[in-house]
Amino acid sequence: MSEEKLGLNTICTHVGEIKDEQFKGAVSPIYMSTSYQFEDVDVKRYPRYFNTPNQEFLSKKIAALEHAEAAMIFGSGMAAISTTLFAFLKAGDHLVVQNTLYGGTTNFIREEFPKHNIEYTFTNGFNVSDFENAIKPNTKLILIETPSNPLLTITDIKAVADLAKSKGIVTCIDNTFASPVNQNPIDLGIDIVMHSATKYLGGHSDILAGAIASSNEHIDTIWNVGKNLGGSLSDFTVWMLERSIKTLGLRVKAQNRNAKKMAKFLDAHIDIKKVYYPGLKSHPQYELAKSQMKGFGGMLSFELADGLDASQFQKALKLIKPSMSLAGVESTMLSPHKTSHALLTQEQRDSLGISDNLIRFSVGIESRKDLMNDIEQAIHSVKKSQLIS
Template sequence: MNSDKKGVNTVCTHAGELEDKEYKGAVSPLYMSTSYAFEDVGVKRYPRYFNTPNQEALCKKLAALEHAEAAMIFGSGMAAISTALMAFLQAGDHIVLQQTLYGGTYNFAVTQFEKYGISYSFTDGWTVADFEKEIQPNTKVIYIETPSNPLLTITDLNGIAALAKKHGLISMIDNTFASPINQNPIDFGIDVILHSATKYMGGHSDICAGVIVSSQEYMDTVFQSAICFGGSLSDYTVWLLERSIKTMGIRVQAQNDNAMKMATYLEGSSDVENVYYPGLHTHPDYNLAKSQMKGFGGMLSFELNSDIDASSFFKHLKLIKPSMSLAGIESTVLSPTKTSHALMSAEDRQKQGIKDSLIRFSLGIEEIEDLVQDIEQAIAKVKSMAVPV
């Protein structure tokens, strides 16, 4: 299938699907074998070599969605991130990382790189100039995340791609928050795309997986590290993920719509101090987000007024779930300081602007009126319990 001429929902549904030649079923068959023939075959297949029939089929779908040549699927987002980083870095190299990063990526950098003789710098901000001033003679990689987790900062994709090419560097992006539905960084010149497929690709809070997408040349380099690190995914989960991606386009669009409505509501609420969502005209990078995103995403963050305790607010929600992950069809909230960024020190969180009062909100597909009502009743209960001064 020529994905360049097909709509995104068609690509989600049909790209990379396996044909059921025996029974003519409508969905890809599942091949569970971990042992394949090696004599008289075109491909010697083995799960850890990322080339079982279901793995290959899913990777074709992933590559098509990100407008890339090749992809690989891993057991988790961090398996994909760590494999990609170690594939392109070695002792003596340096990497520039965006200041606003997912806590797991940040923790990997500060706890692992020094063991392998890799040096690193975090930017002071997320503009192109912030990255350029951190480049050193031995820099090999620039790593960004946009929109970022959890403050939804926006980084200039065209600018970073141009900067990387100017200095002969490899550019990498964590594209999880946007998903391939809202943003395709390869179209802007970014080299390596990373996803926690646990999130929007899985979409139902029941799959753990990660993705690397890039050119065939770069994926050949990734493969050499990947087969050593052993982060492959079981074929049953691969099959489930391929099934889930079929509805990603319509799920993400519904989540985009809900997030925009929710951000607008929260921005107008007297009980909310700050709202972070790139679709709001008040977001400092709204115009940049509009120029490189096809939708503003289903994620936002906000801070309640100081007199409303966030922990009590979580406890009084009835519909929205206080839960660890994101991007499922059900709406969830969490405290980044207690979960996604708990491995960071309080000082480092403060540098990123992550307050204890910050609430990360993953919008699901429920009716927006029901979600707003749940927030209002939870806030009302917290306020009613407050001790008068």
């Protein structure tokens, strides 16, 4: 049966599995070898070449999820991003970067590109006109992220892809926040999709990995750089990631439902100043999000009311974990200015609207009532402590 006709959960469960021909086990066997025969074989396998059996077959699953011809697995999301950017950019080239972007990617560009004489321009906004205004004659690549981290801004994927195609520019997107369950940018014209597989693809806060999906031609270009940079992943982690993706559709859809309810709850709360979630009708890009996403995702951000300390609030939580990273089955919160965007200067964060009172909320699969009760008791605890002091 064609992969195009398979349902999401069937792809998650069965595409890219390795058949256990010897013992007929129900799950893929794991091949831990770092040394393979090179004579009289069709494929000369080597872990750094991204082509061990587990790497090869998991790549097929991710490609199928993103409606791509091929995919690659990396040791981290930043390994996937950095390898991709260096594969398409050389000295004298120019990159257009969306200004609302993951802080680690922003820091990488600002610190590493000048060393290689690669030019870059951060857009003034995330409308298609902002990208068009940033394009130069030597622009080779456009990088976007939607929904963005941490303010959940929405970029018009098809409009940016169409603009780039009209000028012969390659496009890539960080699709981590949406996941393949909620958004498939290749269907909208994007050339390369990137993921921190640590997040929704892994989903259990126990895997560090990255992934890209694209055409065979673009994957070959990235592979040629990747084999030199060495950002490959151990086969045990590859095996764990394949196991985790089997429940991707179930997990993300549950997180979608929870996040939408939590966003509405927070939006109506007297002690919450502002909520950022594309599934709220008050979100400025709600209609755009609805048109290009199949679900609004499990991520949201909010600002506490003036006078309520974000650090004290997170320390008062009893169920929700104040913890780094995101997208696990457990709910977590963090302050972006101390974590994901800590490498940016205060001025850079201020220009992006990332305040010290902003909290990013990765909604898990727990009972919504329990999550609401935890937030209520934490706010009450902060108010009580401030009143006493």
